[in-house]
Amino acid sequence: MSKAGNAPFWRTKRLEEMTPSEWESLCDGCGRCCLHKLRDEETNELAFTNVSCRLLDTATGRCRNYENRLREVPDCSALTPELVTAIDWLPPSCAYRLIAEGKDLPDWHPLLTGDPESTFRAGASVAGRVRSETSVHHLEDHIVNWPACWPRARCHAG
Incomplete structure (x- = not known):
């Protein structure tokens, strides 16, 4: 059998x-895409915050109502192959982004480890690191750098 025949999807x-189930399995569950982001109107620079969508469980980093999120949160985006290549706010370790760029998954990705908690152990998850939008009044006071960095990478303050 050829080497490509043994390669993962x-x-x-x-x-x-990809099939719908393959597509969904690419998500490592980090929750970084569920964080509010701010864009400077003059420079177009993107800034991440440590403030999450109200549906995100801040303790687990998982959406509380994934199936209905698009109905409940009007600005929630359903990722598609076209959207993945058009947006600039996916974190650098996002599997959708990596695959679109012709790269492989990080070694801690659950598809490689078989363990959904590997994302948390790698420092990629937002679990325990964020606040819900329901408890925050000024997003500008919550700008952080870590969501735009690789897990465990040294980022500037934040």
């Missing part, structure tokens, strides 16, 4: 070729 398929 994310190494042999483009995002648009």
Whole structure:
């Protein structure tokens, strides 16, 4: 059997070729895409905050109502292959972003480890690191750098 025949789907398929279950399994559950982001109107610079969508469970980093999130949160985005290549706010370790860029998954990704907690242990999850939007009044006071960095990478303050 050829080497490609043994390769996992994310190494042999483009995002648009994946089945719905393959697509969903790419998500490592980090929750970084559920954080509010601010964009400077003059410079177009993007800033992450440590403030999450109201549906995100801040203790686990998981959406409390994933199936209905698009109805409940009007600015929630359903990722598609087209959207993944058009947006600039996915974290650098996001599997969708990595696959779109022709890269492989990080070694701590649950598809490689078989353990959904590996994302948390790698320092990639937002669990325990964020506040819900329901408890925050000024997003500008909550700008942080870590969501835009690789897990365990040294980032500037924040």
